[in-house]
Amino acid sequence: MPPRPRGPPLADLHFGDDQPTDAELAAIDAIVSPADAATVTETERVVRGGRSRRQGLRHLLLPVLHSLQHEIGWISPGGLNGAAKRLGVPPAEAYGVATFYELLRTTDPGHTNDVVHVCVDPSCALAGNEELRESLEASGAKVHNSPCLGQCERAPALFVQGVGRPDRVPADDDEDFRLPQAGDPGLRVLSRVGVVDSTSLDSYREHGGYQALASAIEMGPDAVISAISDSGLSGRGGAAFPTGIKWRAVADEPGPDKHVVANCDESEPGTFKDRILCEHDPFAVIESMTIAGLATGSPHGWIYIRGEYPRATARLEGAIAQARAAGLLGDDVAGSGQRFDIELRRGAGAYICGEETALFNSIEGFRGEPRNKPPFPTTHGLFNQPTAINNPETLINVLDIVTDGPDAYRSVGTERSPGTRLFCLSGRVGVPGLYEVPFGTPLGELIELAGGPVGSLAAVLLGGAAGVFVGPDSLDMPLTLEDAREAGATLGSGVVTVFDDTVDMEAVVVRIAEFFRDESCGQCVPCRVGTQRQHEVLVELQASGQPLPPQRVELIDDMALAMVDASICGLGHTAASAVRSAIDLGLIGNSS
Amino acid sequence: MSPAVTETAVTIRVDGQEVAVPEGATILDACDAAGVETPTICYGPTLTPVNVCRVCVVELDGSRALVPSCSRPAEEGMVVHTDSERVRHSRKMVIEFLATGVDVSQADELGQWAEHYGADPDRYVPGGETMNEPVRVQDNLYIRDYDKCVLCYRCVEACGDDAQHTYAISVAGRGFGARISTEFDVTLPDSACVYCGNCVAVCPTNALQFKTEYDLRQADDWRPEDQSVTQTVCSYCGVGCNLELHVQDNQIVKCTSPDDHDVTRGNLCIKGRFGWNYV
Numbered sequence: 001m002p003p004r005p006r007g008p009p010l011a012d013l014h015f016g017d018d019q020p021t022d023a024e025l026a027a028i029d030a031i032v033s034p035a036d037a038a039t040v041t042e043t044e045r046v047v048r049g050g051r052s053r054r055q056g057l058r059h060l061l062l063p064v065l066h067s068l069q070h071e072i073g074w075i076s077p078g079g080l081n082g083a084a085k086r087l088g089v090p091p092a093e094a095y096g097v098a099t100f101y102e103l104l105r106t107t108d109p110g111h112t113n114d115v116v117h118v119c120v121d122p123s124c125a126l127a128g129n130e131e132l133r134e135s136l137e138a139s140g141a142k143v144h145n146s147p148c149l150g151q152c153e154r155a156p157a158l159f160v161q162g163v164g165r166p167d168r169v170p171a172d173d174d175e176d177f178r179l180p181q182a183g184d185p186g187l188r189v190l191s192r193v194g195v196v197d198s199t200s201l202d203s204y205r206e207h208g209g210y211q212a213l214a215s216a217i218e219m220g221p222d223a224v225i226s227a228i229s230d231s232g233l234s235g236r237g238g239a240a241f242p243t244g245i246k247w248r249a250v251a252d253e254p255g256p257d258k259h260v261v262a263n264c265d266e267s268e269p270g271t272f273k274d275r276i277l278c279e280h281d282p283f284a285v286i287e288s289m290t291i292a293g294l295a296t297g298s299p300h301g302w303i304y305i306r307g308e309y310p311r312a313t314a315r316l317e318g319a320i321a322q323a324r325a326a327g328l329l330g331d332d333v334a335g336s337g338q339r340f341d342i343e344l345r346r347g348a349g350a351y352i353c354g355e356e357t358a359l360f361n362s363i364e365g366f367r368g369e370p371r372n373k374p375p376f377p378t379t380h381g382l383f384n385q386p387t388a389i390n391n392p393e394t395l396i397n398v399l400d401i402v403t404d405g406p407d408a409y410r411s412v413g414t415e416r417s418p419g420t421r422l423f424c425l426s427g428r429v430g431v432p433g434l435y436e437v438p439f440g441t442p443l444g445e446l447i448e449l450a451g452g453p454v455g456s457l458a459a460v461l462l463g464g465a466a467g468v469f470v471g472p473d474s475l476d477m478p479l480t481l482e483d484a485r486e487a488g489a490t491l492g493s494g495v496v497t498v499f500d501d502t503v504d505m506e507a508v509v510v511r512i513a514e515f516f517r518d519e520s521c522g523q524c525v526p527c528r529v530g531t532q533r534q535h536e537v538l539v540e541l542q543a544s545g546q547p548l549p550p551q552r553v554e555l556i557d558d559m560a561l562a563m564v565d566a567s568i569c570g571l572g573h574t575a576a577s578a579v580r581s582a583i584d585l586g587l588i589g590n591s592s
Numbered sequence: 593m594s595p596a597v598t599e600t601a602v603t604i605r606v607d608g609q610e611v612a613v614p615e616g617a618t619i620l621d622a623c624d625a626a627g628v629e630t631p632t633i634c635y636g637p638t639l640t641p642v643n644v645c646r647v648c649v650v651e652l653d654g655s656r657a658l659v660p661s662c663s664r665p666a667e668e669g670m671v672v673h674t675d676s677e678r679v680r681h682s683r684k685m686v687i688e689f690l691a692t693g694v695d696v697s698q699a700d701e702l703g704q705w706a707e708h709y710g711a712d713p714d715r716y717v718p719g720g721e722t723m724n725e726p727v728r729v730q731d732n733l734y735i736r737d738y739d740k741c742v743l744c745y746r747c748v749e750a751c752g753d754d755a756q757h758t759y760a761i762s763v764a765g766r767g768f769g770a771r772i773s774t775e776f777d778v779t780l781p782d783s784a785c786v787y788c789g790n791c792v793a794v795c796p797t798n799a800l801q802f803k804t805e806y807d808l809r810q811a812d813d814w815r816p817e818d819q820s821v822t823q824t825v826c827s828y829c830g831v832g833c834n835l836e837l838h839v840q841d842n843q844i845v846k847c848t849s850p851d852d853h854d855v856t857r858g859n860l861c862i863k864g865r866f867g868w869n870y871v
Contacts, residue, residue, distance in 0.1 A: 013759070014784035016775070077776050084775075090752075090759030092784065095775035099764040106776070350766070367763065372643050372663060522743065522763070522770030524644050526682070529689035532768040536717040555715060562685035565658045565678055566646040573657065 013090055020082030027071040028082050031064045032057060038088025057087040061365035065098050066307070066346060073112045073163040074105040089365065100367045100521075102146070102349025103161060103307050109142070112163045117146035117308070119157040121269040121515065122461070122497055122508050123426040124148075127155035147351065147515055148269035149308050152426035152497070153433045159308045167310040177280065180433040180450065186412075188420050189396050190436045193280040198315050201322040204283040210328065212399040216291045217336045219402070224295040225251060228398060230406035232418040237263055237354070237391035238466070238492045239570070240481050243398075246388055249378035250296040253386035258298035260340075261382060261389040262289050263359060264305040264312070267351040268464035269515060270495035273422045276434050277392045278305065278312035282319035286342065288395035290323075290333060291402060293340035296388050301329075301342035304359050307349055316344055351519035355569050356381075356389045358521065369523045370569035391493075393422050413439035417480035421491065427461075427498040428454040437479070444475030447498060455500030459587055463492025465512045466574035468581035490577075505587040509579055510538045516575040527572030530563040534576060541589060548589030556580070604670040619650060619661035619672055628674050631683060631705040633690075634744035635662040636794050638857045639754045642745045647686045647705070651676045658682055684709035693722045693768070695739045698798035721768055727806075730779040733866045734792050735806045736772075740799035743770055747791035747800060755859045760784035761791070789865035793848060793858050802846040802866075815840060826864040831855060833864050837871075844868045 020028065038057050064083045068075050075083075075098045084094040098104050109115075118124075118133045136143050144161075151157035151171060160168050179194040181187060197203035204210070216224050229244025250258055262285055266274040278285060289301050303320075305313055320342050323329045329341045345363050347353050353362045357371035360382045381387020397419060401409045410418040417439035423446055426432040430451015437446055443460065447453055459469045468489045470477070477483055484491050499505065513535040522528045537556060541548055548556075560576030567573055582588045600615040606626040613622045618641070623630045633645035641663035649658035653671040658678060673679060687706045691713035696702050705711075725738035745763065752759045760783045764773040774783040792800040801809075808814040819840045826833040833856045836848045847865055851858040 012757075016778060016782055080775060090762070090784065091775040092760055092762040092773070093752075095773065096762030096764045099773075100766050372660065517767060520767040522765070522767040524646050525686045525689050525742070526646055528743070528768055528770065529693060530685075532721055533689065533692065533716055536720045540717045551715070558681070558685060561678075562682045562689075566649050566682040566686065567657075568643070568646075 013084070013088065015081045015085055015091055016077065018077035018081050020076075020078045021072075024068060024072055024076065024079040024082055027067040027079070028064055028086050030071075031067050032060055032086050034086070037086045058089055058365035059363055061087055061089055061094060061097055062101075062345065062348060062362060065094075065101075065104055066348060069104050069348075070162065070167075071164060074107065074109055076108065080106075087365075093366075096367055097365065100350060101307075101347075104348050111142065113142045114163055114165065115144050115161045116141045117144050117149060117159040117161060119147070119149040119151070119155070120145045120511065121148040121152075121465075122499075122511065123152035123270060123432075124156040125508070125511065126427055126499075126503065129156035132156045132158070146308075146349075147518065148267060148271070150266060150272040150275045150306060152270055152272055152424060155426065155432070167307075169308075169310060172311045180431050181435060186420075186438070187436050188400055189277075189393060189422060190434065192284065193276060193434075196281060196283075198280050198282055199318055201283060201319070201326060204281075208403075209283050210287055210334070212402040213287050213290055213294075213328070213334055216294060216402050217334060221251060221295045221297065224291065224402060227401055227406050228295075231397075231401045231409040232406075232416070233394065233397050233401060233409070234417075234481065235391060236393035236397075236422065236494065237266075238268070238463070238490075240491075243390065243394055246378060246390070247292065247296050249376075250298065250386045250388040253379060255386075256297070256299060257383075257385045258296060259300045259302060259382045259385060259387040260289050260292045260296065260298045261356075261359070261363075261387055262301075262303045262395060263354060263356065263389050263391055264303055264309075264316075265347050265354040265359060266391075266493060267306060267347075267354050267519075268466060268493045268495060269512075270426055270461065270464045270497045271424050271493045272426075273424050273434055273494060274392050275306070275309050275312050277396060278309065278316055281396070282312070282315040283323065284396045284399060285316065285392050286319050286323050286329070288398045289342060290329065290340050291398055292388055292390065292395065294333065294336060294338050296386075298386070298388065299339040299341070300382075301340055302363060302382065303342060303344045304353070304363060305344065305346055307347045313344065313346060320344065350521075351515075352521045352569075352571055355571060358569070359389070360387070367521070369521045370571075372568055393494075414478075414480050414482070416482045421479065421494060423479070423494045423496050425450040425496045425498070428457075428500040428503070429496075429498040430454060439480045440478045442475065443470070443477050443479055443496070446479060446496065447475070453498055453500060455502060457498065458501040458503065459499045459505065459582075459585060461495065461497040461499070461578065463490040464495035464497070465515050465578055466490075466570070467492045467495060468577050469585050469587060470581075471585050488581075505582065506538075506542050509582045509588050510535070510542050512578050513538045516571070520571060520575070524566075524568045524572060526562045526566045527568070527575060530559045530567075530572065531575050534559055534579060538579065538588075548583065553583065553589070556583070602666050602668045604666045604668070604672060606672050607674055613666050617666050619652075619659070619664050619666050619670070620648060622666045622672070623650070623661060623674060630661060630674065631687075631701070631708075632662060633686075633702065633742060633796055634746060636746050636749075636796075637851050638859070639746055639749045639794065642749065645686060645742065645744055647683055649679060649682050650674045651679050680709055684711050687711040688713050688716075690742050692716050692720060694742050694797070695723075695737075696742070696797060698740060699742075699796060702797070723771075725771065728779075729803070729806070731781055731787075732803050733787050733862075734789060735801050735803055736780075737799050737801065737806075738771060740797045741772060742797055742799075743772065744796060746794040746796065747772060750790040750794045750859075751785075755790045755857075756786070756788050758784050758786050758788070760786075787862040787866060788860060789862070790859045792865075793860075804845045808840070808845065819845065826860070828863040828867065833860055835860070835864055837868065844871055
């Protein structure tokens, strides 16, 4: 466990009369024992100092709330008091955190049954989620509508949130996982997926695992970062920021308190690549994070993974434990003399926590609200310390770059978008699944690779809810960062959702607007109110059955511009883009 | 609150005008120095900027999105536009957005800016969601009317890190459903609240009001134009907090403290804020 900043907890906290039950205390004890509780001595009085003085145990707030939710089925006033007292967190703030997350309940559900989450996002809607939900309800299950559960290739998706029993994804139980491109020699990032035994370090090593770490230790930090920079690797989470620049900036920061974070909180509707990578090649995530830690001089590693991914979580935990036992994590990583270890944190159902600064706040035990940038994570990241945060796909690319060099890496893809890219195909397509193709592959070719469109192609949603719709005339578009940008589109996190001409696109767009309304953190006015009003305009349109009047188009544009220009983070910046593109393409708003 | 005076100054350009401000000053400080008026809601001179309302945004050359002037430090050579088409648009939209869901009738400054930027909250879909919260009257000192709350976080900051370190309230919920709340919405007397009233002092929309003001408004007898303000020093202890007693019809109706006072920075304790019934 990495050392933590342990300032004195707050003095003089006030708690109500509600006491935790024995079961609630046990759930709290499971995360923080009473011996480790936040204590305040007589002489400690916090006068000024704010956040930094309150870190103490606060980063364990979300794990404790998870534990209460899991054991009891909700966060009761007594349970919250118990948790807040143990951690030295004001109860009002703990309540603010608990009410932020979809997977945590703060009202008594009146039962202790498991809750079955049914995805309501586009790919699952096309695959009969409505019928599934009705049959579940008829069987007496407690059903909860959920945003994208990250299983779009096997829609409609379910996630069962256990009470006293482990969370589970029914589709995991009877899955005979096979990558659609299995055996393709062109695979890089996916080369081990479905091949390696993802529960075995030995198997990972037999498939070339940990050769890159050995090379990286031999090369030294500077050469590793130079190789990453020369490779032209850019972030695969959506923002496409050059990885080498990010790592160099963190490496250049002085001091030992630096962090590497793997952002496995993909929640973009239509995205499921982090899940597949973490489930089927977890050691690659661990190894590449370790290289990042050594290269940037950061001893602290963190994985933040979606709360809806129980199998990926278990496999990553297993991989961390095995790597630690083998001396590949810990005080002396693989004989390098350097320290690097990893802690895993589960999200609790909040799309916004995939935004890097919201993710930091979430780990720190605060509401998952994005921070204003600048300052950037490379100088003020997790715990306000220098942080390199990367998507798992980005990280796994590092292994080949270190092993084979940047020139080999650049042998596929284009000059400005070198290498390969993962795409998550779902919707009306022959073989939904995760695909890896060189940058520059035309959109139409990618869809053909996935078995071609089913029915008559009407539109493709590129980049997910935060992306844009393109029409059949865009099938020639090469999938590169530069071509997407030029076309006013985005590759985002690699979502390709295919729609045919039988799909009610108005319903799809209304749902996208609803998604942003539900997932806005509520912090800044343009996004909090803009996403709400945008949804209302589209609901009005849907109910009217009429074409979109010009003044409504103007209002949508006005709201979109304010969200793009004045929101704090990327959620607000992109909340109108799919809606706007659907109007431009004539997918909605022109009914007669 | 003007930033600490330092030896070094940075020079930035605001609407074509060069202004020098001390290092550490914000773009908003520079706008003030240039005599350019800027609308603000969540910004308070005694509070750490949280830059959530976005009404103070300005256009900064080289920045793709607009930037919040209240929190962005001024850097040498910055070129800032405060009255461009984009700035006017976003400011107008923020004000419009707030007025569609919140009762801003007692947010006087906001009303003036709404007129300035031509905000039209009536062009939205009729019957849209609003705050829709009952007035919380739970004691005789102050009331909370969250229909008037714009979620500027100022009360949370004043109750927490920026002044009182009591942490009785937080933002709870998410998105349009976010609300200022105690844990499980327990009443103020059951919460950690110590009734310093520093939240009331920083509220920009009158969502937090002295009970005396609320009662007078309910009786349609709140007359600011007939009120006088008497400066005095609190007599309870030796700290020496300045008080501003607001008097209507020879009765004290509320009590504030000047933001620029060395001792209080606008803050008081329960005695200074509410303990004047004996007068």
